[in-house]
Amino acid sequence: MKYDRVRDSDPEVADALEAEVERQRDTLAMIASENHVSEAVMEAQGSVFTNKYAEGYPGSRYYGGCEHIDTVEELAIERAKELWGADHVNVQPHSGTQANMGVYFAMLEPGDKILSLDLTHGGHLSHGHHANFTGELYEVEQYEVDPETGYLDYEAIQDHAEEFDPDIIVSGYSAYPRAVEWETIQEAADAVDAYHLADMAHITGLVAAGEHPSPVGVADFVTGSTHKTIRAGRGGMILCDEEYADAIDSAVIPGMQGGPLLHNIAGKAVGFGEALQPEFEEYAAQTVKNAEALGESLQEHGFELVSGGTDTHLVLVDLRESHPDVTGKEAEEALEDVGIVLNANTVPGETRSPFVTSGIRAGTPALTTRGFDEEDCRYVGDLIARVVNNVGDEDVKAEVAEDVQELCDANPLYE
Numbered sequence: 530m531k532y533d534r535v536r537d538s539d540p541e542v543a544d545a546l547e548a549e550v551e552r553q554r555d556t557l558a559m560i561a562s563e564n565h566v567s568e569a570v571m572e573a574q575g576s577v578f579t580n581k582y583a584e585g586y587p588g589s590r591y592y593g594g595c596e597h598i599d600t601v602e603e604l605a606i607e608r609a610k611e612l613w614g615a616d617h618v619n620v621q622p623h624s625g626t627q628a629n630m631g632v633y634f635a636m637l638e639p640g641d642k643i644l645s646l647d648l649t650h651g652g653h654l655s656h657g658h659h660a661n662f663t664g665e666l667y668e669v670e671q672y673e674v675d676p677e678t679g680y681l682d683y684e685a686i687q688d689h690a691e692e693f694d695p696d697i698i699v700s701g702y703s704a705y706p707r708a709v710e711w712e713t714i715q716e717a718a719d720a721v722d723a724y725h726l727a728d729m730a731h732i733t734g735l736v737a738a739g740e741h742p743s744p745v746g747v748a749d750f751v752t753g754s755t756h757k758t759i760r761a762g763r764g765g766m767i768l769c770d771e772e773y774a775d776a777i778d779s780a781v782i783p784g785m786q787g788g789p790l791l792h793n794i795a796g797k798a799v800g801f802g803e804a805l806q807p808e809f810e811e812y813a814a815q816t817v818k819n820a821e822a823l824g825e826s827l828q829e830h831g832f833e834l835v836s837g838g839t840d841t842h843l844v845l846v847d848l849r850e851s852h853p854d855v856t857g858k859e860a861e862e863a864l865e866d867v868g869i870v871l872n873a874n875t876v877p878g879e880t881r882s883p884f885v886t887s888g889i890r891a892g893t894p895a896l897t898t899r900g901f902d903e904e905d906c907r908y909v910g911d912l913i914a915r916v917v918n919n920v921g922d923e924d925v926k927a928e929v930a931e932d933v934q935e936l937c938d939a940n941p942l943y944e
């Protein structure tokens with residue numbers, strides 16, 4: 530992949546772009562929220578739509594010249610409806626965080642109460658963290674996963690809701706390896722007359738393909754990122770019943786955004802179109818099988834997984850028992866040195882700081898996109914074990930780096 534026109538105009542940026550293509554090609558992208566979109570999605574995202582203002586919605590814009598923009602936004606909406614079976618979809622949020630903001634801004638008043646999962650237990654900043662606008666504007670209390678099992682404790686969520694009387698309960702997570710029981714959380718919300726926002730950010734693709742139970746039609750509001758497992762253009766979306774459609778749409782614009790990023794929406798439309806093809810179901814199923822294989826391989830090497838395994842695209846490794854002297858950060862850095870890119874992650878009951886941590890999170894969406902199967906992912910587990918068992922050993926690292934390069938060469942990307 531060459532960026533000749535950028536190079537003519539700006540060699541420094543062209544260098545960085547081409548170096549990034551090489552980096553993605555020659556490393557294993559195992560950050561669970563990442564994926565490699567198709568070149569069609571990238572072409573749509575880097576398109577002439579970036580020039581256009583289209584404040585409003587299809588058929589009712591504040592600007593002229595929107596006929597082609599309307600076609601593309603309508604395609605994105607129709608395809609999303611088909612993928613997730615929602616009544617109403619808003620594809621304009623610039624990111625998953627903006628999608629959540631849209632729901633809060635539509636349904637809550639400042640000072641209202643949010644009940645959500647603690648960040649260090651797998652939640653997200655936009656669910657009420659003190660450093661986020663949600664922590665500033667709303668009164669937040671948080672639930673945790675069961676420290677023994679690593680699973681959500683649904684009874685504790687119900688009890689907490691009874692006690693706190695929240696206006697909204699947020700479910701959907703960044704580092705939770707197990708299937709979520711949306712119905713049970715909806716019941717907890719109904720019991721206290723709260724809304725339920727299911728943020729399926731990470732698992733949008735798994736839900737679309739039937740690999741994870743769907744929150745659509747269960748939770749009052751569903752939000753998602755469009756660039757994670759669903760592998761479409763970068764951004765967010767909000768799904769809801771018709772009764773909330775107007776409130777959501779006007780919260781997004783004029784409420785909190787200006788002109789939509791129509792080039793990204795074009796990327797969403799193209800990626801959603803790809804996800805409607807039968808191959809996408811195979812992709813999503815393989816992603817989950819690969820995470821399982823990776824997890825089993827790590828367990829065979831003595832690593833402990835939070836919750837003992839996975840139902841999704843990711844595993845969360847708790848290093849405290851198996852490697853008490855290796856922090857998440859040290860593991861992350863040693864693995865990055867050999868071309869395995871993942872992230873240090875807090876684990877339930879974390880005792881180290883969020884910058885150090887005692888865990889690592891690893892996902893298979895991007896590896897699966899480039900063709901990895903279970904056998905490859907078991908082997909990746911072997912490689913991770915060799916590095917983490919020998920942190921600081923430069924000879925081991927040099928050997929593993931060669932093995933990683935071989936794996937990358939056998940599974941080419943963006944040829």
Ligand SMILES: *Cc1c(COP(=O)(O)O)cnc(C)c1O
Pocket residue numbers: 562624625626627652653655701702703728730731754764765
């Ligand atoms: C990734 C993620 C988001 C959205 O992230 P953006 O970076 O804003 O797109 C929201 N919620 C959860 C649970 C996530 O994992």
